[in-house]
Amino acid sequence: MSSSEIKPLRILISGAGIGGLTAAIAFRQAGHSVKLFEKSRVLNELGAAMHLAPNASGLVRRLGLVPEMKGGIRVEWVSEYGTDGSLVFEIDASQTTDKYRHPWQLMHRVDMHSALKEIAVAKEERGVPAAIATSSRVVDVDFEENALILENGERHSGDVIIGADGVRSVLRSAVVGGNCSANPSGQSAFRFLLPVSEILADPVTAQFVAKTGKLQVWMADDKRIVIYPCRYNLLLNFVCCHLDARNCSHEEDWGQDANKAEMLDIFKDFFPPMIALLSKAPAGEIKHWQLLDLPALPTWVKGNVALMGDAAHPFLPYQGQGGAQAIEDGVALAAVLPLGTKKEDVADRLKLYQECRYERATRVQDVTRMLGISPTGNREKLNGKPGTPARASGPTTNSIAAGQFAEYNYNHDAYVSACEKLDQFLKEEKERSEDKRCLI
Template sequence: MTTPPPLRITIIGAGIAGLTCALALRRNGHTVTLLEKSTFHQETGAAMYVGPNCSGHLMRLGWDPPSTGANLCEGVLSIVGPTGEVRNKMGLEGVSRQWQNPWLLVHRVDLHAELKRLVTEEKGEGRAVDLRLGVRIVEVDAEAGKVVLENGEVFESDAIVGADGNNSIARKSVDSSAVLRPWGKSCYRFLVDREVLKRDEETRALVEEDGYFLDVLANDRKFVAYPCRSNTEVNMAVFLPDDQTEGRGDDWDQQGNKAKMMSGFASFYPSARKLLSYADEDLKVWQLVDMDQLKSWNAGRLALIGDAAHPFLPFLGQGAAQAIEDAISVATVLQFGTPASDVPELMKLYDSIRRERVDYVQEQTRLNGLDEDKGRPPPI
C-alpha cells in the first residue's frame, strides 16, 4: 500500500501559536507554508508564562529554555495594595516536584525569535517551513483549502490553520458573526532593570528573590511583576478599569500615559507606588477583550487555534499555553501519512478533543479577572 504524500499545509499567522504549529507539522514531515502580515522588523511584547502544561511541548520541539533567557518561576508573593499586608508568600520548590515540566518565565520576543529560527533553519527534522512576511490575505476558502493574497497569489492546501489572533481573518470562514467586546479593564506593560529595583530600599523586598511572581492587588485594580531574561529584567503588567486609562481596542502597542497610570494607584502603599514609578514614559497600554465561545473551531479543511479560536484574558497566564496545546493537538491529528481526503474529519476531531479543556480554563481565567466584590477567588 502506497503511503500518501506529505500534506500541503498553510498556516495563517506566525505568532507563538502559528510558529509552534508549523514546527510540529514540519517535524511530522509535512510541507508547511506560514503567512504573516507583519515584517517582524520591530517585534514587541511582554514577558509571558510558559507553564508546566506547555513547556514540555516546546522543549520536545527543540526549545532550550536557558538559551532564550527563560528562568524558573520559583515562588509567589501576594500583597494587599492599599496596606502592604502580605497575604501569602509561597515557594514553589515543593509543589513543582508534582509537575512533569517546569514553570518558566520568558520574554515573548526571545521565545518568538527562537521558534522562528527552529521553523526556518535548514537543519532539523523535516523540510524548512516557507515563511512569508508582510503578506495581506484577502480570502480564505475553507472548503477548497485555498488562501488568496492581496497580490493575487493563491495557496492551494490540504489543510489550513488559522493562528492569526484576536482579529482573525480565518475566523470569518468559521463564524462571521463573532465580535470582540471590552472586558472592562486595560493593561499597561513595561520592563524595569531588576538591579535598579534591588538598589532601591523601597522596592528591594518586592524583587529580591529570583523567580518570584509578585501580585499586588485591591478590589478593582492590581499589578503583577515577575523576572525574565535570566532574572535580569522585571516584567510589569498593570491593570486598571477602562475609564481610568486611554486604552482603546486590543492593539498591544498603544501609547500609555504614565501619570494617568500612577494616579490609578494613589491609594496603594508607598513601596508599590515606587515600583510603578520606574515605568518609562513610553509604556504601552492595551484594552482587554473577550469573545463569546464559537460553536465550532473548524470548517472544511480549516481549523482555528489560539486567540483566533478563543481569545484569552491574561488573568491566569494561560493564553499562550492553550494556544501551544492547540498547535500540538493539530499536529497530533495530522500525522505523516494522513490522506488529504481525511483532513476535514480530522479537523473536527481536533475541535472535539480540545473544546472542553479550553472552555474550562477560559472560565477559570474569567473568574480570576473579576473584581474582588464580584466574586474573584482569593489569591494563591
C-alpha cells in the first residue's frame, strides 16, 4: 500500500473515563482520528484511588504517562490483619519491579484521569489530538451506518465505534442483544479519603501510616477494609466492603452519599483503633457504592463496534484490576488496528481484539470474584480447595495458586501480546491468499 493510500480510521469512543482515554491515546498515537463522547457536563473522574498493577503501569508508560510524576506511589508493603488487629502476614513488596518488569503503583483516580486527558488532547503529543464532546449522552448505535446516536438526536458516523461507557453501558445491549445489564453482586463498599497528616497527628491512629506505600487489608469473612495511600503518600484511601442485600435502582448515581453511622455500625466489631480511624471520615464525603457484577458476555463485538472495560467485563474491587484491564483493552484495540487498516477489515480486526482479550479478562474477573467477600469466606479458593465463586464464568482458576496467578497477571504485556496476535493473523491471511492464487 502506497503512502497516498494510507488513511487514518475515524474512531468514535462512547465514554471518556480511564479506559476510553487510554484507547484514545493509543489510537491517536497510531495515527488515527479520534473523538470521544462523554455524557457528563464536566469531564471529571469520580471515585477515590486505584491500583496501577505492573501489567498496567508498563502500558501507561508506553503511552507517555509516568505515574510517579503525577502523584503515583509504589507499593512497598502488603499486610493483612484480623479484625482484632492481629497481623496475619506482611510482605516487603518494594522489589516488585525486579520481579514483574514494571512497578506496582497506587494513584488517585482524579490524578490518573487528568493525566490521561492531558495526553489525549495535547497538541505536542504524537498524532492528531483527540476531540472530546461533553454533555453528549450516547443512547444507541446504527450498525448499518456505523453511527453513534446521541440523546439530542445528533448522529456521528465513524469507521470504528468503541463502547467504553462503563458498567451501565448503553452499547452493551446493542452489541449483545437483549437485556444484559449488570446486576447487584450482593456487596457494597463505603469509600472515602483522609489526609495522612491528620492520621499521624493522632497517637491512636498513627500506627496505620507508620510505613509509606503500605497496602493493608483488614479481613472478616463477610466484610473487609482495604486501605492504601495515594497522591505522593499525602492521602489515605479507604474501601470498606460489606454484604448488602439491597437492590438499588440502576438509575441511581453510582456513588451515593453514605450514612456514617451506618458504616461505623457495620464495622463495629473491628479493632478499636480502626474504629477510631473510620470515625475520622467526614460525614459529607463518604460514598456508598453498590458493587455490580455481570456474567461473561457471549461477545464483545458486533460489526465495527466493540466493547471495552467495564462495558465488557465489570470488576469487583478485590484485585485492583478493573482499571488495569480497561487499560489493557485500550492498547490492544489500537495494536490490532494500526495505521493502514482498511475500513472493510475493521470487523475482522475487532474479532481479533476479542481473541486477544476475552479469555484473559474473564480469567482475571473470575479470580476477583473468588477473592470477594461471602458469608462463608473465600480465603482458600485460589489454593485449589473446594468452593465455587458466585456467578463465576469462563475459564476456571481454582487450580491456579495465588503466586502463579500473580505471575500470569502482572507479567502480561497486552500491547506486545496483541501485536504478536496481529502478526500471526496477517501471516495466516497472506498464506490463505497465496493458496487461493495457486488454485487459480
